[in-house]
Amino acid sequence: MTHLDGNSLAGPLSEFFAFDVTVAVAKCEGCGSIAELARAMVYSSDAGSVVRCDSCGQVLMTLVESEDRAWIRFTGMGAIEVARTPTAG
Amino acid sequence: MSFITRGFGGRSRERDDRLPPGQTLVHDFPVLSAGPTPEVDTAEWEFTIRTESGSQSWNWDEFMALDIDEVSTDIHCVTHWSKLGTSWRGVSLDTLFEHVETEYDYVMAHSYGGYTTNVPLDELLDGKAWVAFEFDGEPLDPEHGGPARLLVPHLYFWKSAKWVRGLEMMPSDEPGFWEQNGYHIHGDPWKEERYW
Ligand SMILES: [Zn+2]
Numbered sequence: 001m002t003h004l005d006g007n008s009l010a011g012p013l014s015e016f017f018a019f020d021v022t023v024a025v026a027k028c029e030g031c032g033s034i035a036e037l038a039r040a041m042v043y044s045s046d047a048g049s050v051v052r053c054d055s056c057g058q059v060l061m062t063l064v065e066s067e068d069r070a071w072i073r074f075t076g077m078g079a080i081e082v083a084r085t086p087t088a089g
Numbered sequence: 090m091s092f093i094t095r096g097f098g099g100r101s102r103e104r105d106d107r108l109p110p111g112q113t114l115v116h117d118f119p120v121l122s123a124g125p126t127p128e129v130d131t132a133e134w135e136f137t138i139r140t141e142s143g144s145q146s147w148n149w150d151e152f153m154a155l156d157i158d159e160v161s162t163d164i165h166c167v168t169h170w171s172k173l174g175t176s177w178r179g180v181s182l183d184t185l186f187e188h189v190e191t192e193y194d195y196v197m198a199h200s201y202g203g204y205t206t207n208v209p210l211d212e213l214l215d216g217k218a219w220v221a222f223e224f225d226g227e228p229l230d231p232e233h234g235g236p237a238r239l240l241v242p243h244l245y246f247w248k249s250a251k252w253v254r255g256l257e258m259m260p261s262d263e264p265g266f267w268e269q270n271g272y273h274i275h276g277d278p279w280k281e282e283r284y285w
Binding site for chain 2: 043046047048057059062064066069070071073075
C-alpha cells in the first residue's frame with residue numbers, strides 16, 4: 001500500500017486540533033471509563049501538568065511547557081472523541 | 090564530594106559562581122507537585138532495592154539504624170530556581186548499595202504515588218546521592234517528599250524523587266515519568282540539560 005507523508009495530515013488534523021477540549025470525550029485505558037475531559041483532574045505545577053482520570057486516578061495526559069516549546073503526551077487514554085459540525089451531503 | 094560549602098561572606102559579586110547557567114537564587118523552597126500528595130506513614134514505609142537476582146528491603150526502623158549523613162548542598166530546579174547551602178540528613182546510597190550485588194548500570198527510582206525517574210548508578214554512588222528524611226533539622230514534610238525522598242543534588246531537582254519507595258536496577262537507561270514527557274533523560278544543571 002502506498003502512503004502519503006505527514007503533510008497530508010494538515011487538513012484533517014487542523015480540524016481535530018481546533019476541538020473544544022472541554023467537551024472532548026476520552027476513554028481511560030486504566031478503568032475503561034468514557035468521560036468528558038472537562039471532568040478529569042488536573043494537577044499543575046511549574047514542572048508541568050498531569051491530567052488524571054476522575055474515576056481511577058490514572059494519568060491520562062501530560063503537558064510540559066518550556067519558554068519556547070511544549071510537549072503533550074496522551075499517556076493513558078485511547079481514542080479521543082471530538083464533536084463535529086455536520087456538513088450537508 | 091562534588092559540592093563544597095562556602096561561607097556566606099563576600100557575596101556581593103554580580104553572579105554567584107555556585108549558580109548554574111539560567112538559574113536564579115531563591116530563599117524559600119518552592120513546591121512542585123503533579124499529583125495528590127501521598128501520605129505515607131513511617132509505620133508502613135518501606136524502601137526496596139530490586140536487582141536482577143532479588144531484592145533488599147528496609148523498614149523505617151531498620152533504615153534509621155543505618156549510618157546517617159549530614160548533607161549541606163546546593164539544589165537546582167529545572168524551573169530556574171536554585172537554593173544554596175540547604176541542609177539535609179539521610180542515608181548515603183553508598184551505604185545502601187553495600188548490601189546489593191548487581192551487574193546493571195542504570196536505576197529507576199520509584200515513588201509512592203507512582204512517579205518514576207531514571208539515574209545512572211555511577212551518579213548515585215561515591216557520595217553523590219542520599220535517601221533523605223530531614224530538611225533543615227525537621228522531618229521532611231509530605232509536600233517536600235516526606236517521609237523520605239531521593240537527594241541527587243548534582244542533577245536537576247526533579248531527579249530527587251519525592252516519596253521514594255525504592256530503586257529498580259536496569260540493564261539500560263530508560264526514561265522515567267517526566268523524562269518521557271519532555272524533560273531531559275540526564276538533567277545536568279551545569280549543561281542546562283532541561284528538556285529534550
Ligand atoms: Zn480511569
